[in-house]
Amino acid sequence: MLFPVEVAGFGACIVQRRRAASGTAAGMFRRGSEPVNLRTPFRSTIESKAIAAVLASALTGRSPARTVRLPWHVRFGFWLLPPRCIACGGEGDLGAIDLCAACLETWPHRATGEPGIAFDYREPVAAALRALKFDGDRRPARVLGTLLGLRIATFAARDRSSMPVAIVPVALHAERRRERGFDQALLLASHAGRWLGVPVCQWLRRSRMTQPQTELGAAARRDNVRDAFVAVPTAAFAMKKMAASARVPLRIALLDDVSTTGATLAAASAALSAAASAAGVPLQVQCCAVAATAKSSAMPTNTTNPT
Secondary structure, three states: OOOOOOOOOHHHHHHHHHHHHOOOOOOOOEEEEEEEEEOOOOOOOHHHHHHHHHHHHHHOOOOOOOOOOHHHHHHHHHOOOOOOOOOOOOOOOOOOOOOOOOHHHOOOOOOOOOOEEEOOOOOOOHHHHHHHHHHHEEEEEEEHHHHHHHHHHHHHHOHHHOOOOOEEEOOOOOHOOOOOOOOHHHHHHHHHHHHOOOOOOOOEEEEOOOOOHHHHHHHHHHHHHHHOOEEEEOHHHHHHHHHHOOOEEEEEEEEEEEEEOOOHHHHHHHHHHHHHHHHHEEEEEEEEEEEEEOOOOOEEEEEEEEO
């Protein structure tokens, strides 16, 4: 399925951006009644500033990483309502994204060679992700998904073999999705996929309800999500069909919002690998997340070669 979700529809997108334009920076993202400051000072490193500069070039079309033309309705929406920075409320100056160059430079970019991790899990990115997951504010999904997609594209511009042919979001349990009203990983994946020009494939589902990972330690997290994911019945057929027209092994980007220990991504990756092995399809799963904690290990790329 290609881009199965529009964040809230074109009309709702306009309403959200009008609200963003009229809001204050301190109250832009809220958890309950307590405002969260998205302009939390962050001491940018040389590496972080360099990454911000590369992303800015990609956003404005001055980079080899920018190879995809956005859909007309996205371009029209930003022409109708010029971008407004979700962090400071000022004018957006980076093209089709609600962010400005000054704020982009101060965000905690992951200063490592990991193509699939956009940020360290620090403020103000942590506040934006909390607002998305717990307050139902979908505006951060557009910005954070875009920046993760462009980071992947930037690395792929140097090594085309690292470009994924599809993005698979880590599935949210159906009951939790009903409570929340949306799946945050799917929203993020839809925007990352749009900028990468690859389909978003919902190949996973949660086989059982799990405890929130934030309440658990590292060992308990692994036990909590063990065998919690299964591939949907159509995944194997879709993999075979995709393998017939793409290079093998298939390179899939598995996307979650945050990685702390990597347990959730590892469990989801195992489910995809099992499906690929059963279908006889060589598969590479690149684990990706918008943000990761400082203690999080490097995101692995798992390869399945059926015999």
